[in-house]
Amino acid sequence: MSSIYDQDLPRNDANFAPLSPLGFIERAAQVYPNRLAVVHGRGEQALRRTWAQTYARCRQLASALRQAGIGKNDTVAVMLPNTPPMVEAHFGIPMAGAVLNALNTRLDAETIAFMLDHGEAKAVIVDPEFALVMQKALALRQSPQPLQLIEVEDDLYGPAPVRLGTLTYEDFLAGGDPDFAWEGPADEWDAIALNYTSGTTGNPKGVVYHHRGAAVNAISNVLEWDMPKHAVYLWTLPMFHCNGWCFPWTVAARAGVNVCLRRVDPEAIFGMMREHGVTHYCGAPIVHGLLVNAPAALKEGLPSGVKAMVAGAAPPASMIEGMEALGFDLTHVYGLTEVYGPATVCAKDEAWDALDIGERARLNARQGVRYHLQREVQVLNQDTMTPVPHDGETMGEIMFRGNIAMKGYLKNPQATAEAFAGGWFHSGDLAVQYPDGYIKIKDRSKDIIISGGENISSIEVEDVLYRHPDVLAAAVVAKPDARWGETPCAFVELKAGAQTTPEDIVAHCKKHLAGFKVPRAVVFGELPKTSTGKIQKFELRRQAGSATAINV
Amino acid sequence: MSSIYDQDLPRNDANFAPLSPLGFIERAAQVYPNRLAVVHGRGEQALRRTWAQTYARCRQLASALRQAGIGKNDTVAVMLPNTPPMVEAHFGIPMAGAVLNALNTRLDAETIAFMLDHGEAKAVIVDPEFALVMQKALALRQSPQPLQLIEVEDDLYGPAPVRLGTLTYEDFLAGGDPDFAWEGPADEWDAIALNYTSGTTGNPKGVVYHHRGAAVNAISNVLEWDMPKHAVYLWTLPMFHCNGWCFPWTVAARAGVNVCLRRVDPEAIFGMMREHGVTHYCGAPIVHGLLVNAPAALKEGLPSGVKAMVAGAAPPASMIEGMEALGFDLTHVYGLTEVYGPATVCAKDEAWDALDIGERARLNARQGVRYHLQREVQVLNQDTMTPVPHDGETMGEIMFRGNIAMKGYLKNPQATAEAFAGGWFHSGDLAVQYPDGYIKIKDRSKDIIISGGENISSIEVEDVLYRHPDVLAAAVVAKPDARWGETPCAFVELKAGAQTTPEDIVAHCKKHLAGFKVPRAVVFGELPKTSTGKIQKFELRRQAGSATAINV
Structure with missing residues (x-):
């Protein structure tokens, strides 16, 4: 006989809804309609849009895609820098039921053509900065499938060197309904995004994200940073990289401000920080290094207590010291495309504050512990799949399990099966685990x-x-x-x-x-x-x- | 043909884990083992336990319950004030797979006997303060099922007036394994808690909470309050009330401090606030009223910026003014047992700051908007199930849908069906909706x-x-x-x-x-x-x- 707790208590429309980050923007627009959502540029002529305006534009985008015959599980590729259309793509495309494929804007035409073919893209939204490479990619594309071309215009960039078609992004949106009655995913396991890994050998693999994981990691970002409502987030990290570590959705969940940024440049970054009162930003070590090593004159009058997140390599002592001198608070996270960006964090212990900079840097260089809503991270022996001793010496492979892991690789069941062998996601990174449970990478398997x-x-x-x-x-x-x-x-x-x-x-x-x-x-x-x-x-x-x- | 996004991309142990708040304490104990988790009492003799210690005790409790033959879907009732065993019950009982039934400690013996029978409790943990009423309830109980009695001892209370059996809580825990390998729920829909509503007519109804909802509402609490890591939470709100609005799990998610409190008393509350540096607390209006109206001498030297949450009735202007005079920040939330406690919040608009106190009180008296991770709240016409006009005039019933809603009523499919009729949870509260989307209760249906x-x-x-x-x-x-x-x-x-x-x-x-x-x-x-x-x-x-x- 089944338990009393399993009798007559099923899921229904009232007590179960698929988890999805799309509800975040809807709530931001409802509760904080007049709060700033997006700012692009500086000074008087900067483009500013509220959450109500941004949400309306996202609904227009979704509506226009539907009218163009693009819907559930169709891929929409975008080749965009960190501009307002890129923010909108993170909501409008999945609101149509489609899957956002944010292309790495630094890729060559051949690779882009491969991705458009492999992902079976039905539309592409492209920034003028990348018109030429997209033109070449389109010529190299092999699929006979029609591709809807949508071209962004941006005063901050200027005219595109070449026009690919006839449809501008604003015209496309204008055809959409700002009150479009979008529906969330029917299943939280539905795909929300496709991100190609920059594999070092062979063809790139298409990492598929689902709505549940996107929502869970977006909230984990809030938890790690104690990120308050209306935080002001500067887009130093490319949104094409693991969907900006899920931060487009995080910023919506906080009804915060997306400070757009076309190019990583210390003068622009510091200027944005001062002008818009930036509170948070992310980046690879090179971004933070640029700021630390910038001329002193650029650093005057910065907001204090800016929170920075770094991943991709452990921050060296000199960077930590430099960030402290700026008055910035640096958090070291680690992850991969397959785990939605950050999936561990080197959570700081208050006891470290008393240590010298060398020791602090050593402790902080570790990849740390599982991200808040990730279920488990372990260093496992690759043969036995059992945890290595927490001795800081014995090497194993970092493996994850929980809700912050991809659906798998698109059209690649073998790679998916290998990545998830034994019920863990295999990171490919070799590491040790310390007595305090913190993980430290020793090397990539192949390095x-x-x-x-x-x-x-x-x-x-x-x-x-x-x-x-x-x-x-x-x-x-x-x-x-x-x-x-x-x-x-x-x-x-x-x-x-x-x-x-x-x-x-x-x-x-x-x-x-x-x-x-x-x-x-x-x-x-x-x-x-x-x-x-x-x-x-x-x-x-x-x-x-x-x-x-x-x-x- | 199914979509490429649904092919060969199933859930597996690596990329899907049931949502549950039990992971929160595991992470707190791993990452912040030496941080204070629980403090009970004041001064030198106060009981203090870290997250490592508290987690070990929860595992002991789970292990001891298993040894006593109590496991998956078995009900464990507790009759406890806001003391350390009550915090531990919120983790140890579900870690055994069992369901926590926190009894309202102010109930009479007849009602308690009904709940023990109806919930089919297999064990009861009881505080000395409630030994007499429990003795009577046990005599009135009709079920022939054996009931494991576990009696808490607490120096801060003194000896129980009567002993009900022979097993103390500490002896019971001592038989449990502090390294017990508990498992999370097999399904996030599994029951975690049973809370009886204080129905005004008929028998109380048993509201069943599931792991997913408990986790989602616990995190929503963090989001509403911008609650930082290591927040210091004072237990003015009874944990038997909607599991303390899910805050035992919220505090664990923040690796915060549970400041225990046996009785709501202004001198004790202000003393605790000063001594332990309290940052957050919740309560019915009467609790805040007690503080506002306390003698001035008691209010000296309080921490500034304490965040307070009020529900149960709208805070009148005098209370808002009184809280402001204390330097406290008051948030008005609304909910019911069926929605895990708070499920809407009167989110403040910065534009209100410029208004006079009367207008601010009027705006803040509204029940507001959906809680962060709740999917929808609407005022619906009860006949047509369509939204009322947002005119601040037209009455309808507040209805919820999303992940912050119970599994249903235990052993009461008819009441469950009525509560969820039409795919919405019917609150029974009549309200209007304003043009800004905020809801205001006009009355209970029956009032x-x-x-x-x-x-x-x-x-x-x-x-x-x-x-x-x-x-x-x-x-x-x-x-x-x-x-x-x-x-x-x-x-x-x-x-x-x-x-x-x-x-x-x-x-x-x-x-x-x-x-x-x-x-x-x-x-x-x-x-x-x-x-x-x-x-x-x-x-x-x-x-x-x-x-x-x-x-x-």
Whole structure:
């Protein structure tokens, strides 16, 4: 016999609704209709729209898409910088039942063409800045499926170098109903977004997000930052990157302000911060580094207590100190596209405040603990799928389970099955777990260097390189070696005016590393980075083969 | 053909976990093990436990319950004030898979016996303060099912007047495993709590909460209050009332502090606020009234900016002013047991700040808008189930839909079906909706007075009574009348030392009300209140029949 608690108590329309971030903007528009939602530009001529206006535009977008025959489970690709249409795309497209595919704006035409084909996009919204590359991508596209082209116009950019069609974004919206009666997803498992990973080999994989996960991670962002209502969020992080770590939905949940930003530039960023009273922003280390290293004159009169979130690499001590000098509060998070952006956080312990900067930086460099509403993160032995000892030494793979994980990879059941093998999402990152439960990445599985049978963590070597006062950025990869199999090869970007030699760098490493870990080659120059500021190690691996070895 | 977004992308253990508030305490204990979780009492001898300790005790409780044969879907009743075991019950009982039934400690033995029988409780945890009434309830109980009795001991109360059995709470816990490997619910729809409504007629109904709703409302509490991590929450609101509006789970989600409180008393409350640095508390209007009207000497040195939440009745202007004088920030929420406590909030608009106190009080007296993660609240015409015009005039019934609504009433499919008829939860409260979308209650369905064919809102008459300077509390009910069918009868509690006469009250009402709305009888005396501070109108209705009419 079933329990009394399972009898006659089913779900119904009154007591169950699919979780979705779409309700967030509806509530913001209802409760705070006249609050600022979006600001684009500076000064008198800046574009400002309230939540009521933004919501009406999102409904117009949804309505216009429906009229264009685009609805449930249709893909709508966008190639947009962090401008108002990009904010609107995060609501209007799923309000039509469609799936938002935000394309990385730094990609080449071939890759974009692949994504348009693979994702089966039925419409593309494109910014004038990317008209040329989109034109090329469209020519390379193989699908015979018609594609609705929608072209944004933006006074802050100027005219597009080429027109792709005849339909502007504003004209398209004008045909839509601002009172459109959109419906939320029928199932919270329905897709809301498609994000291609910038895979280092092979074709990009299409990570599918669902409404439930988007809502849960958007709220987790609030919880981590104690983010108050009406927070003012500056868009330094590209919204095409894991949907801006779900922050378009977070900002709506807080009826906050989206401060748009076309380009990451210290003068613009500091100017926006002062003018709009920015309270929060996110970015890769390179973004924070730009701010820390900006001329002092740019830093005057900044709002105090700005909260910053960093992911992509652990912030070095110098960055933490620089942020403190700015009066900013830096939070280190970690995640991947597959887990909606941040899925762990290095939650600070008040006891750390008393420690010196080196120790604080060491503790804060860890990837930390599970994000608030993520169910579990563990470092597991890849063979046994059991937790490694929490000794800060034993390596395993970071694995996640819970509501902050993708539906899977689009049209790729094999990759999906591999990613979720054993009921955990496999991050591919190798890490240790400390006695306090905090996780620290030691390396990507594929970034480990195996030299004479010994594993070398490229991150450990990089940490040492970053401690050299003349090093701005560093990356270490494996260099094929006839004798050792592989040896570490260091690529180093020096600070302006630095006079350091490769031999100096090696000498520095010898002081801090076991001999077999010391780079056998050191190459100076600008490092190749992805659109999100991550160093492209696959490119460096190509170069490493021809790098000149130093006699260590 | 199904969409590409529905192919090969199913839920699995890696990307789906049942929502539950139980993960909140696990995370608090992992990330903030040494942070204070519970404090009970004042000064040196106060009991203090960290999140690690509290979590270990909850696991012991769950483990001990399992050893006692209590598990999935078994009911565990508790008759506890706001003490540490009550906090632990909110986690330990559901960690065993069981369902927490927090009994209203102000109920009589007959009602408690009914609840123990109806809920099929397999165990009871009882505080010494309620040993006598529980002894009587056990004697009245009809079920032959064995009942595990667990008796709390508390130095702050002293010895129980009678021992009911032989097992103390601490002994019971001592038999449990502090590392017990509890499992979350298999389904987020599983029951977590059973709360009996204090029905005014008939037997109490058992409202069943599920894990998903408890988690969603607990997080909504954070969002409404912008509640930061490590908030210090004072337990003025009984945890037996809608599980303390879900705040035991909210406080865990914030790794905050539960400041326990056995009895609502201004000296104790202000003392706790000062000593423990309280930042947040909730209560019925009577609780806030007690604080506002406390002697000035008690109010010295209070923490500033304390956030207070009020529900159960709209806060009058005098209370809002009094709270402002204290430096407290008052938020008006509205809900019912069936919607986990608060499910709407009178979200303040910054434009209101410039208004005079009367206007602010009028705006703030509204029940407002849906709670953050509730999907919808509407005032619907009861016949057509369509929204009433947002004109502030047209009455309808407040109805909810979304994730903040009960599973239903235990073993009462008919009441459940009625409550959810038409796919909305029917609150039974009659209200209007304003052009800004805010809702204002005009009356309970059953509290409306029909006099000579005209509807009289008892709340409208009460609002006028409250404006009389000598009125401390007031309630208006229908008095049977041979000529008019019903007439309004006022019950008034005067402030100490007031010399007002019933005739003065009537004269005051005539100034502000249409003639047919003026009370035909005015009765002075203390008003009967429920355990949660609500005035018991059913009791007043009984008295109204014999109240002496005044010649109006």
